[in-house]
Amino acid sequence: MNSRWVSLPDHAADAPGGLPQGFRAAGVACGLKPSGGPDLGLLVSDTVGTVSAARFTRSGVLAAPVILCQERCRLDSLRAVVANAGNANAATGRRGVDNAARMQGAAAMAVGLDPEVVAVASTGVIGVQLPDQPITKGILAARGELAPDGGDAFGEAIRTTDLFPKTAAVDVTLPSGTVRVTAQAKGAGMISPNFATMLCFVQTDAALAPETADLLLGVCVKRSFDRISVDGQLSTNDTAILMASGASGIRIAPESDDELRFGEALDAVLRQLALLIVRDGEGAKRVGRVVVNGGHQPTVDAAARAVANSPLVKAALYGGDPNWGRIAQAVGGVLVDTAPLDVDIWIEGVQVCGRGAAVPFDLAALEQAVAREEVEYTVGLPGEGAETEVFFSDLSHDYVTINAEYTT
Amino acid sequence: MNSRWVSLPDHAADAPGGLPQGFRAAGVACGLKPSGGPDLGLLVSDTVGTVSAARFTRSGVLAAPVILCQERCRLDSLRAVVANAGNANAATGRRGVDNAARMQGAAAMAVGLDPEVVAVASTGVIGVQLPDQPITKGILAARGELAPDGGDAFGEAIRTTDLFPKTAAVDVTLPSGTVRVTAQAKGAGMISPNFATMLCFVQTDAALAPETADLLLGVCVKRSFDRISVDGQLSTNDTAILMASGASGIRIAPESDDELRFGEALDAVLRQLALLIVRDGEGAKRVGRVVVNGGHQPTVDAAARAVANSPLVKAALYGGDPNWGRIAQAVGGVLVDTAPLDVDIWIEGVQVCGRGAAVPFDLAALEQAVAREEVEYTVGLPGEGAETEVFFSDLSHDYVTINAEYTT
Numbered sequence: 001m002n003s004r005w006v007s008l009p010d011h012a013a014d015a016p017g018g019l020p021q022g023f024r025a026a027g028v029a030c031g032l033k034p035s036g037g038p039d040l041g042l043l044v045s046d047t048v049g050t051v052s053a054a055r056f057t058r059s060g061v062l063a064a065p066v067i068l069c070q071e072r073c074r075l076d077s078l079r080a081v082v083a084n085a086g087n088a089n090a091a092t093g094r095r096g097v098d099n100a101a102r103m104q105g106a107a108a109m110a111v112g113l114d115p116e117v118v119a120v121a122s123t124g125v126i127g128v129q130l131p132d133q134p135i136t137k138g139i140l141a142a143r144g145e146l147a148p149d150g151g152d153a154f155g156e157a158i159r160t161t162d163l164f165p166k167t168a169a170v171d172v173t174l175p176s177g178t179v180r181v182t183a184q185a186k187g188a189g190m191i192s193p194n195f196a197t198m199l200c201f202v203q204t205d206a207a208l209a210p211e212t213a214d215l216l217l218g219v220c221v222k223r224s225f226d227r228i229s230v231d232g233q234l235s236t237n238d239t240a241i242l243m244a245s246g247a248s249g250i251r252i253a254p255e256s257d258d259e260l261r262f263g264e265a266l267d268a269v270l271r272q273l274a275l276l277i278v279r280d281g282e283g284a285k286r287v288g289r290v291v292v293n294g295g296h297q298p299t300v301d302a303a304a305r306a307v308a309n310s311p312l313v314k315a316a317l318y319g320g321d322p323n324w325g326r327i328a329q330a331v332g333g334v335l336v337d338t339a340p341l342d343v344d345i346w347i348e349g350v351q352v353c354g355r356g357a358a359v360p361f362d363l364a365a366l367e368q369a370v371a372r373e374e375v376e377y378t379v380g381l382p383g384e385g386a387e388t389e390v391f392f393s394d395l396s397h398d399y400v401t402i403n404a405e406y407t408t
Numbered sequence: 409m410n411s412r413w414v415s416l417p418d419h420a421a422d423a424p425g426g427l428p429q430g431f432r433a434a435g436v437a438c439g440l441k442p443s444g445g446p447d448l449g450l451l452v453s454d455t456v457g458t459v460s461a462a463r464f465t466r467s468g469v470l471a472a473p474v475i476l477c478q479e480r481c482r483l484d485s486l487r488a489v490v491a492n493a494g495n496a497n498a499a500t501g502r503r504g505v506d507n508a509a510r511m512q513g514a515a516a517m518a519v520g521l522d523p524e525v526v527a528v529a530s531t532g533v534i535g536v537q538l539p540d541q542p543i544t545k546g547i548l549a550a551r552g553e554l555a556p557d558g559g560d561a562f563g564e565a566i567r568t569t570d571l572f573p574k575t576a577a578v579d580v581t582l583p584s585g586t587v588r589v590t591a592q593a594k595g596a597g598m599i600s601p602n603f604a605t606m607l608c609f610v611q612t613d614a615a616l617a618p619e620t621a622d623l624l625l626g627v628c629v630k631r632s633f634d635r636i637s638v639d640g641q642l643s644t645n646d647t648a649i650l651m652a653s654g655a656s657g658i659r660i661a662p663e664s665d666d667e668l669r670f671g672e673a674l675d676a677v678l679r680q681l682a683l684l685i686v687r688d689g690e691g692a693k694r695v696g697r698v699v700v701n702g703g704h705q706p707t708v709d710a711a712a713r714a715v716a717n718s719p720l721v722k723a724a725l726y727g728g729d730p731n732w733g734r735i736a737q738a739v740g741g742v743l744v745d746t747a748p749l750d751v752d753i754w755i756e757g758v759q760v761c762g763r764g765a766a767v768p769f770d771l772a773a774l775e776q777a778v779a780r781e782e783v784e785y786t787v788g789l790p791g792e793g794a795e796t797e798v799f800f801s802d803l804s805h806d807y808v809t810i811n812a813e814y815t816t
Contacts, residue, residue, distance in 0.1 A: 061749055311641065339467065
């Protein structure tokens with residue numbers, strides 16, 4: 001992961017594989033993916049007293065596993081996750097919820113836990129009932145393969161159109177000692193900042209109070225998966241779950257230096273994964289970052305999302321075209337009835353528009369700058385004190401191919 | 409224009425060319441378009457007492473000609489329009505407004521009218537200053553070619569990425585006699601329903617009170633250009649102008665049968681042009697129509713626009729894929745925190761989703777139905793009494809090519 005936009009804090013370092021103490025995971029093929037690839041993942045914490053926190057999509061059309069988690073799980077003390085790719089179990093009605101409950105029940109039985117501490121997650125095609133038998137078979141197979149180094153296999157099993165795996169493993173040095181944080185994410189399409197369409201599972205052997213886990217996950221999701229867009233499309237299945245086994249014996253007390261440093265590391269891990277999702281955006285060649293500042297937070301947020309979701313801006317990013325007129329148009333288009341709007345625009349630090357009007361710049365130099373893998377846009381609106389950022393992928397021929405020729 | 413979605417009322421018939429009485433128009437090449445094609449249009453009403461009405465984009469970033477029209481024109485008594493393609497004169501600051509004013513002044517002098525009754529419109533690239541000399545030269549050349557059958561030439565001169573001209577000419581039989589309505593429109597990209605990114609000029613030899621002209625244009629724009637989307641991108645330059653010369657001697661009294669019938673014909677003409685814009689949407693192969701009904705108008709509106717602007721829905725339309733899960737996702741994604749949402753979905757009259765869950769249907773038959781040029785989606789939300797429609801183009805490889813490889 002080489003991005004100028006995200007870096008680990010000094011007190012965190014990439015860890016050489018292996019889940020945090022107390023966790024085991026596995027990923028197997030159960031036959032949902034036509035490719036025959038891994039499509040069922042199982043993750044377990046063996047530690048009694050494991051603490052957890054979760055966040056879900058806010059879509060009006062919730063997938064069955066999301067409904068199940070929200071209605072029938074103890075989200076602050078989850079011990080296991082069962083997840084599948086290849087079928088979203090969304091728009092499947094009561095039968096879909098029953099199927100998700102059966103999946104939960106089978107996983108609970110396989111790992112010897114109460115169903116209410118087993119979370120369920122699905123990703124894949126919408127509107128198709130989940131077949132029962134492959135899931136049950138897959139869970140049994142996964143149980144046999146649960147291992148402390150099974151995080152990568154679990155990450156493989158939740159991929160759909162993802163071209164590459166999205167995992168992280170860091171050791172975090174705290175005043176009280178060293179803890180490990182690992183995470184597995186998936187996401188490539190149907191990604192929108194609210195929060196992004198994705199699955200992400202995070203494990204740590206630090207000991208957290210439920211309130212701390214919830215607070216840290218909430219803040220870090222807002223700064224990561226809430227700030228990315230592939231195509232502005234909110235999914236039915238978004239799920240992020242943090243589990244803290246406490247098996248390291250190191251307790252993160254609220255408002256301590258431990259909490260601060262742990263939070264910084266968690267933030268960096270989630271931002272890395274979020275950026276990987278954008279970089280792996282369906283068909284993406286380049287990644288953009290738009291930073292908007294001004295005096296009014298909702299206006300700044302709306303402008304940033306308008307730029308990140310504009311097909312014209314995204315196509316220009318793909319084409320390596322420093323077409324700032326489309327940035328101005330996207331901002332103006334969402335801030336209706338605000339003319340005359342004093343908007344300033346910079347691309348890669350070069351000012352191209354000042355107070356709503358063209359500013360002379362070196363076009364050849366800027367064309368070179370926007371031909372790189374990452375392009376940064378800055379938009380200044382009137383006022384001060386509010387700022388936001390959104391990371392986004394471009395709009396390419398491959399995005400059209402992937403979404404026109406395949407039923408995803 | 410063969411669409412099952414728009415038809416002329418019985419009392420209107422296609423007219424064999426020629427502007428309504430009292431109008432002359434021309435279109436010439438002045439050198440703004442690299443292709444050397446026609447890029448400057450001039451339209452004049454020779455009748456004193458001509459009445460007009462206008463609507464403009466609500467973008468926060470208004471193009472100079474829009475600012476000029478709003479600040480320095482008598483919009484209820486316009487006598488002429490000068491329009492150019494190849495340069496939007498947008499994001500050009502004070503100098504841009506000065507250039508638009510010079511364009512207005514030159515046109516006013518050429519046709520012998522006060523500048524304040526001459527409207528200015530531009531379309532093309534954003535952020536480039538309008539060159540003075542070609543415009544002046546073009547206006548003089550156009551003056552020499554003004555003719556009663558110049559409507560098509562005028563329509564040619566306002567095209568940008570449009571693949572085909574968008575004009576209409578109908579004779580409308582009213583209780584009081586027959587009047588003519590003609591119109592020229594342009595638009596292919598940066599098209600969003602609020603209202604669509606386009607230019608449209610409408611002429612009639614009926615006599616209208618200013619209030620009637622304003623009311624009729626307002627209502628018809630809401631039912632046409634407000635209801636289409638190519639890419640959800642609101643432009644900086646949208647302009648629609650209706651001019652009524654009254655030269656037929658037939659007066660449309662408020663709340664008369666004349667007004668009703670004239671309104672029906674105007675509505676059909678603008679809807680035809682709006683649908684032509686969607687059909688000519690950049691790279692478009694197929695056109696979709698989404699109809700949403702339910703109990704709450706803002707919800708119904710938001711859902712329809714979400715479907716029409718979803719890149720996933722648009723790519724599926726392009727691919728001929730009856731992937732209704734993406735319709736459910738798009739609706740749910742914009743109606744956050746409303747789960748469980750009882751949504752019904754029909755494609756080409758076949759129900760595919762009932763109360764949020766899959767309904768069995770004949771996939772092969774539906775695949776055939778969505779392979780045609782026009783595809784209709786119907787979404788039912790809870791409640792009754794609110795309904796809307798949006799017409800939209802698909803998302804194709806050519807859209808990406810046009811917007812990645814060309815600076816438009």
